[in-house]
Amino acid sequence: MTDETILTNAYLVLPDEVIHGTLVIRAGRIAEVQRGRSHASAARDMEGDHLIPGVVDVHTDNLERQVQPRTNARWPSRSAMIAHDAQCAAAGVTTVFDALCLGDLGFDQGRGQTFLDGVADLDALTAAGVMRSEHFLHLRCELPAADMVPALDPVADHPLVRMVSLMDHSPGVGQYRDIPRYVTMRRKQTSMTVEQVESRIEELLAQRERLREPQRAWLLNRIRHRELPVASHDDDSPEEVRRNLADGIAISEFPVAMEAAEAARDAGVAVIAGAPNIVRGGSHSGNVAAADLVRAGAADAFASDYVPASMIEAAWRTVEQTGITLPAAVAMIAEAPARMARLPDRGRLEAGLRADLVQVRPVEDIPVVRRVWREGSRVA
Numbered sequence: 001m002t003d004e005t006i007l008t009n010a011y012l013v014l015p016d017e018v019i020h021g022t023l024v025i026r027a028g029r030i031a032e033v034q035r036g037r038s039h040a041s042a043a044r045d046m047e048g049d050h051l052i053p054g055v056v057d058v059h060t061d062n063l064e065r066q067v068q069p070r071t072n073a074r075w076p077s078r079s080a081m082i083a084h085d086a087q088c089a090a091a092g093v094t095t096v097f098d099a100l101c102l103g104d105l106g107f108d109q110g111r112g113q114t115f116l117d118g119v120a121d122l123d124a125l126t127a128a129g130v131m132r133s134e135h136f137l138h139l140r141c142e143l144p145a146a147d148m149v150p151a152l153d154p155v156a157d158h159p160l161v162r163m164v165s166l167m168d169h170s171p172g173v174g175q176y177r178d179i180p181r182y183v184t185m186r187r188k189q190t191s192m193t194v195e196q197v198e199s200r201i202e203e204l205l206a207q208r209e210r211l212r213e214p215q216r217a218w219l220l221n222r223i224r225h226r227e228l229p230v231a232s233h234d235d236d237s238p239e240e241v242r243r244n245l246a247d248g249i250a251i252s253e254f255p256v257a258m259e260a261a262e263a264a265r266d267a268g269v270a271v272i273a274g275a276p277n278i279v280r281g282g283s284h285s286g287n288v289a290a291a292d293l294v295r296a297g298a299a300d301a302f303a304s305d306y307v308p309a310s311m312i313e314a315a316w317r318t319v320e321q322t323g324i325t326l327p328a329a330v331a332m333i334a335e336a337p338a339r340m341a342r343l344p345d346r347g348r349l350e351a352g353l354r355a356d357l358v359q360v361r362p363v364e365d366i367p368v369v370r371r372v373w374r375e376g377s378r379v380a
Contacts, residue, residue: 003027005376008038010046010359013053013330014349023051025355028375033349046359049370053334053348054094054356055311058163058341059138059253059272059303061099062087067114074110077117081125089132089380091308092358092369095338095346097138097163098122102152103145105169105204112147119155126160132379136162136341140233143168143216144208156222162341164223165231165253166216166244170208171201173236181286220247229340231272238263245269251340254305256287261298270340275302275314275333278321290314294322294332301336312360316367 008022012033022043024032066080066087088096100115125131137160142148155161169176176182179201186197223230231251232244241252241263252264253272264271277283277290293299304311315329331347338347346354355376360367372380 004031004042005355006038006040006043007046007051007357007359008040008043010049010051012051012349013327015331015335016327018050018326023349023357025357025373025376028355028377030349030351030353030355032351047361050360050362050367051349052092052312052315052330052358052360054346054354054358054372054374055092055333056095056337056341056343056347057088057093057304057308057311057333058097058301058337059099059165059305060088060093060096060308061101061140061306062304062308063098063100063118064111064114065306067117068110077114078121078125081118081121082130085125085131085133085135086380088308089372089374090369091304092312092360092372092380093304093308094133094356094358094372094374094379095341095343096133096135096308097341098135099138099140099165101140101142101167103142103148103167105142105145105207112151115151119158119160122160133374136160138163138165140165140167141219143219144170144204144212146207146211148215149218152219152222157226161226161228163229163231164219165233165251166219166249167233168208168212169234170204170212173208173234229342235260235264241267241269253303255293255298256283258288258292258296258298261288261293262296265296265298270300270336271298272301272303272337272340273299274305275310276305276307278302278314278317279307279310291318291321294318294324300332301340302332303337312358312367312369316362316365320365 005025012019012021019035022034022038063084066084100118101111171182183197230249231253232249233253235241235252235255236257241260251270255261261271273290273293282289302314311333315333318329319326335347346356357373359371361370
């Protein structure tokens with residue numbers, strides 16, 4: 001058959017086991033998963049590498065790194081989007097949720113433009129058919145930000161919006177609970193003095209008191225008709241998890257404290273942990289280690305956050321660090337996030353699903369991505 005691709009002599013990472021076998025692709029879908037080696041003349045030898053499902057990354061803000069590669073150097077937005085897409089595909093991420101931030105708390109003024117440009121560029125490049133990976137929009141809504149509502153309202157019904165998260169990056173809250181650490185971070189990022197940063201903190205806390213709750217209620221009401229997956233970001237307490245669940249928020253994204261993650265686990269709330277946290281051996285913000293969440297059974301999926309290449313490496317390192325099986329670890333970067341994002345057509349090596357595939361060769365302790373297919377077509 002002309003529309004058939006046979007990949008053989010591979011270790012296929014299935015949902016419950018790893019087998020040495022063959023995978024057959026027809027019309028962009030997985031047609032067969034077979035044990036053993038194919039002797040068909042057209043079969044492509046995978047040389048004993050692993051074959052895993054294409055990675056589903058429900059939260060990456062890697063685009064921001066391409067838009068602003070240096071503090072004072074802003075890159076043309078469409079070029080940045082193309083570079084971002086290429087990096088994702090090369091990392092084996094075939095489904096990308098571009099996590100664009102809506103709302104500025106006074107230290108990231110360029111993010112609003114990144115959001116506006118990102119939506120426009122994604123529309124144009126998707127329509128042109130040049131994206132290697134499939135991209136959706138994940139709207140990261142900064143609840144205490146004065147400009148969040150006018151930013152969200154025009155795009156709330158955009159067809160590529162497939163996930164929304166509620167954020168609060170105010171000092172003293174969530175990820176930034178440690179105020180002295182926050183002051184030090186902001187001083188490194190800006191030319192502000194300690195006094196100026198502390199003054200800004202006072203302004204932000206007053207703004208949070210005034211805006212957070214009414215804007216939270218407005219946001220949940222605005223997107224209710226879409227029935228989108230909604231996540232809370234940086235949960236720091238069981239009370240916050242339970243309150244969110246009561247409002248229909250059933251995903252906890254990057255909980256910063258073990259007690260919050262355990263409360264989510266016990267309540268049936270899906271938990272997303274940061275893949276870079278695994279690769280680096282801990283949180284860059286001094287919060288709970290992702291490996292500890294996995295050991296506690298309090299993490300369901302990984303997201304790349306700021307490094308797309310961290311996803312597959314995190315899966316392999318999680319096996320080393322926690323003792324879970326490779327199929328369970330791969331599920332955390334493919335099947336579980338696909339389920340959270342309500343994309344039932346991908347995330348597993350199973351007949352009938354999309355042929356989003358990654359060929360991986362472990363070299364010492366690093367899994368190296370060698371080839372990537374999206375719907376049966378080679379993209380990297």
